[in-house]
Amino acid sequence: MLRFLILRIVKMAITLFVVVTVVFFATRLSGNAIDFIAGEGLDAQSRSELIAYYGLREDVLTQYWRYLRGMTEGEFGLSFTERRPVTQVFWERVGPTLQLIGGAILMTLVVAIPAGVFAAVRRRSTSAQSVMTLAFLGYATPNFVLATLMLLVFSYWLQILPSAGNSTWAHYLMPVTALSLTYIAALIRYTRNATLDVLGQDYLRTARAKGMSEREVIVRHVLRNTLITVLSVFGLMVTALVSSGAVVIESIFSWRGIGDLLVRAAIRRDYPVLQFGVLAVAAAVVVINTLIDIAYALVDPRVRLGARVS
Amino acid sequence: MKRIAKYFFHARTFWSDATPLVRLAIVVGLLLLGATALAPWLAPFDPNQQTLLARLSPPVGFEGAAMGHWLGTDELGRDIFSRGLHALRITLGIGLGGASLGMLLGLALGLVAGLKGGLIDDLVAGAIDIQIAVPFTLLALLAVAIFGGDLLVLIIVLGIAGWETFARVVRGEVIKLRNQPFIESALAAGASPWRIATRHLLPNLVSPLVVMFALSFSQIVLLESTLSFLGLGVRPPTATLGSMVGQGRDYMPSAPWLVIVPSLLILLVTLVVQLIGDFLRDRADIRLRQR
Secondary structure, rough: HHHHHHHHHHHHHHHHHHHHHHHHHHOOOOOOHHHHHHHOOOHHHHHHHHHOOOOOOOOOHHHHHHHHHHHOOOOEEOOOOOOOEEHHHHHHHHHHHHHHHHHHHHHHHHHHHHHHHHHHOOOOOOOHHHHHHHHHHHHHOHHHHHHHHHHHHHHHHHOOOOOOOOOOHHHHHHHHHHHHHHHHHHHHHHHHHHHHHHHHHHHHHHHHHHOHHHHHOOOOOOOOHHHHHHHHHHHHHHHHHHHHHHHHHHHHHHOHHHHHHHHHHHHHHOOHHHHHHHHHHHHHHHHHHHHHHHHHHHHOOOHHHHHOOO | OHHHHHHOHHHHHHHHOOHHHHHHHHHHHHHHHHHHHHHHHHEEEEEEOHHHHHHOOOOOOOOOOOOOOOOOOOOOEEEEHHHHHHHHHHHHHHHHHHHHHHHHHHHHHHHHHHHHHHHHHHHHHHHHHHHHOHHHHHHHHHHHHHHHOOHHHHHHHHHHHHHHHHHHHHHHHHHHHHOOHHHHHHHHOOOHHHHHHHHHHHHHHHHHHHHHHHHHHHHHHHHHHHHHHOOOOOOOOOOOOHHHHHHHHHHOOOOOHHHHHHHHHHHHHHHHHHHHHHHHHHHHHHHHHHH
16 A cells, blocks of 8 residues: 555656646747737837746746746746736635535536436336436537526526626526536446446345345445446546536636636736646646545455556 | 458448437438538638628528528628538538547557557556646647647647547557467567558457547547637637637627527537447447347
8 A cells, every 4th residue: 555655656746747847848839928918019128127027037947947946835936917926816716616616526426326326227217218318418518508508598588597706506506517417427327337237246136135125225235336336437527527627617607716717827828827727737637536546445345556556 | 350340340230230310310420521521612601701781680580580691690790501611610620630630649659559568668658647637628728828729730739639548548459469369470470560560450459449539539529619619719700619609608698599509510510429429339349249
């Protein structure tokens, strides 16, 4: 276990180092960033002051070295557009994004797992088949299309839900639904398949033979073994949610979160913000993946950590 | 071994294995492809031609519809039907181009890593891990910020970002196949690595490659639509389906067709791709086929 953890941490560090390096040099490819933020018609003196202010005077390698040194002290530069430390700008946005993602995770689990198990156990019934059809449609619908159509129907036509902001619970309804739909649909399909695999196992016949009620069989044997398979898929979903799902939804519903911040930063070429954003999200993804591997090993005794590292 | 590839594409069983819904999807998909190929001839108007007198006119059948504009016009009086056709052309083109690029890159690296092993394999495997840590969407945001929304750049970026899935699966398959007797005997007969890769390994990789291609294609179409929707994709006035939805948002209360028409087109494309993709995946899954 210890060996596994150390290996994983070393691997995480290497990954993040490569990400920092590639992103740093990539953002320097397009020339001096000052020209984008300052615009034209800037006199030479203010231009050179701005360049000094953002620490862009030295050659790229010196800047890179300074960036790496700053990182160890928690310094990631100043935002071009807000003229404040990047970390400060970023930190304000973390809360709303976590709320949105948390809501989506909760909704996905609460809806998808019971629906998937149901669709497998009663697989020949009409209602189970309609669940699968809905899941198929949901999976094929891009979340920004769903979000836009929902806005059209609920905010403009029926006028029952607010279109932007996050002050009341009603504000959460559309963004969370639009964000979770793809994941709900995908998880229903996985849960159904996992449950079907479990339903064919011999130990269920044994459980029934010893007089267990059908309900108990489902909850104690089927559900528990299904969850092992579902867990690994769910981990992938969480990373997808963190990294990409929220970006579009936040922009559509004017949600002041990280996704919205990064889209604005990309439009305005606010490189320090983008750079930190990519690094932070990559770090989150790597950490989550490691946690999932550990959780997976804890839940399923058949997985031995040492064996999976190679 | 080549029989697997042959079975996969065998025209008669391909059609008879398909459910009616999948057949419909294949027909619609071919129609969409045909429509996009012929877009310049099919479209009744120039997609960027503005007719300010016929601004925001609704689709045919609604009150105040303008003559000849089947699906209405947008805020600059451009014909939505024509724009939709051309948008489909760009969207599908980016999808095909990007997925092909990712496949070539991933296939080459996966083959080399799987066959050579050693240091090269470690490097490729490490690169795969790193690529997984940097999500597709963020990479695209970054690239668009650095290079701007140039069509070619977009295709290259989306394609390169997709290499990882192909490389991972190809590498895994090659490692699995490498020790099989038929590869060993080919080696013993003095076959070159190139010959082994092209004549012995590639036919076994066809079905996973096709499935991944479908997956990657739909992923790229989705990502391109999303970026264009956010105003980060192909530059205006060139229409893509995502940018049509994105720009139409401002007119949602008064002219909902600006959003509804391209949204439905996107849905149609993703549904068709999804249906065909699922069908291909089931077909490639030997275990399932025997069930």
